[in-house]
Amino acid sequence: MKASLRLFAAFVAFLLPLAALAQERGLEIDIVGGNASALPIAVVPMPYQGSAAAPETDVAEVVRADLARSGQFRALPVGDMVEKPARGGEIQFPTWRLLKQDFIVVGHVLDAGAGSYRVEYELFDVAKQERLLGFAMTARSSAMRDVAHQMADAIYEKILGVRGAFWTRIAYVTAVGTGKGAKYALMVADSDGYNPQTVVRSPEPLLSPSWSPDGRKLAYVSFERGNSSIYIQDIGTGSRELVASFRGINGAPSFSPDGRRLALTLSRSGNPEIYVMDLGSKALTQVTKQFGIDTEPTWSADGGTLYFTSDRGGRPQIYQVAASGGAASRVTFQGSYNASATVSYDGKKIAVAQGSGNVYRIALLDRSLGSPRWSTLSPGSLDESPSFAPNASMVLYAAREGRRGVLYAVSADGRVRQRLVLADGDVREPAWGPYRSQR
C-alpha cells in the first residue's frame, strides 16, 4: 500500500506541471492519503486524430484526476501503460489483467468542424472483456473540461451505480490582506478548482454562499452596508438583489430545494431566529422562537425539514424542525460543539463542524443504519463549513494552515483528501453546487 501511495504521489507530481499549462486555475490541488480498496482503472491517453490544432485540454488526464479524487478509484499512472490503445478493438486484455486493472477507458479526439471536437470513448470490464459504455461527445475547445467531467460522471455511475458529481461547480470566498486593506471575493470554479470566476468583490467581509437549486444564483452575506445583509446574485448576468437588511444579523441564507424560498437567520427581534422568506412575495415566516442563537438553517431534500444550529441547550448543537415551524428536536448528542450542518441528498448523512476543546474537525453522522454512527472526516485543528457534493460522495470544507485558509475535499469514507489552495490569500466558506444537468 505504501508503494502504491508513493506511486500515486509520483503520478500526481508528474501531472501538475502539465495541468498548469493546460488552463488557468485558481486553486492548486494535491491529494492526501489513499484508499487501498479503491478500484484500479486505466484511463489511457486519448490521442487527437484530427487535422487542425489539437485541443488544449488533455481529456483523459482530467477524467483520471476526477476518478482518483473520488477515493473510489485508483488510476493507473500513464508511465505504467505499456500499450496505449485508442479504440476498443485495439485493447489486448491480457496486458491489462497483468497490470491488475479492473477497468479500462480508451478513446480518441476528432475534429467536429468550426473549432469543435468530438471525443469518442469506451469503458471496458477487463475481467469480462465486456464493453460497459461507448459514447461520443462534441464540444467547443473551451468546453473540453466540461466534456471530460461528464465522461468521468458517466464512468463513475456505470461502475458504482451512483451518479457522478464531477461536472459541478463550487463557490467559495477568498480574502487577501487583513484589516482595513483586506479584499474579499466570492468565487465560482469547477469542482476541481479550474475556471475560477469572480462573482462579486468587496472591501468588506463576504460569507455563507448558498446555491440556488438550478445553479444559476448565489445567496450570500455581505458587510458592505456596514451591517450584515443578504444578497441574491445571478452568476451569469451579475445582477443582484438585496433581500434582507434588517436591524441586527442578516445571515445564513439557504435556498429551498424548489428554489422558491430562502431560509435565513435574522435577529431583528433581538435574538437570532430562523425565518423562511418566500422569494416571490418576500414575505417572512418565523420558524424558531427560542431564547438562544438559532442559525445555519439547511433544508432536507424534500423541503419539509430544516436542520439548524442552536445553543438553546447551552452549547451549539444541531436541531431539526418542520420548515413550517413547530417544535424542534435535537439531532446531535456526541461532542460538545456541533455546528454548520450539511445534509446528504438522501437525508441519511449529516456532516458538521465538531468541536472538542480547541480542536474542530469535520464529523459525519450516518443515520442509515438504525442507530446513529459517527465518523471523523478531517484531522483538525480548525476545520469548518462542511458542504456535501450533490451525490454525497465527498465533503468540501475549510481548514486553517498557519495564518491562511485552505479548502479540502474529503471522500465521504474519510479515506482520500484533496487540498485546494489559493496561490495567495485565504480560501474559505466553500459551498458545493448542484448537478449541472437536471434529470
Add this chain to the structure above:
Amino acid sequence: MNTATRVLLTAVLCTAAVACSKKVKEVPPADTGPSTGVVDQGATTSGVYGPGDLDTDACLRQRVVYFDFDQDALRPEFQAAMACHAKYLRDRPSSRMTLEGNADERGSREYNLGLGERRGNAVSSALQANGGSGSQITVVSYGEERPTCTDSSEDCWAKNRRVEIVYTAK
C-alpha cells in the same frame, strides 16, 4: 417636536455646564467623597463629560471590552468603563455609539455572528443599567470577520473576543 426637545435639552445642558464651571472655580469639587468610582475616573473638574474627554479621560479611553471563550458575560474589570461610558451618554444626549461585537476564529462563522451580537448586547445592557439610553446605542456584530490578531493561539483569540465601543456622534 423631537428636534425641538433636543435643542431645548442641549440649551439647558449648555447653561448647566457653564454654571457648573463657574461654580467649580469658587468651590473646589469634593473629590474625596464621591459615592461611585465613576466620578473618580472623570477627569473633568466640572463633573460633566465633554467630547474632549474621549481622548483624555483614562476611563473613557477604554473602548474595548474583552470576553471569555464562548461567553457573553461582562467581566468585573469592565464595570468601571461601563459606568463612565454610560455617564458620557447621559451627559451628552446627542452622542451616539456603535457597539461592534466580535468573536475569535474558532467554530462556525454564522454562530460567531450570533455570539458577537450577544456580546454587543451585553455591553449595551450594562450601559443602559448605568443610565445610558438605548436610543443612543446601535449593536453590530462582525462575528469572527474582523480579527485584530490572526495567529491561532489563545493570546490572539483573547484579543479578538471583544466589543469595540465606537462613538459615531460625540
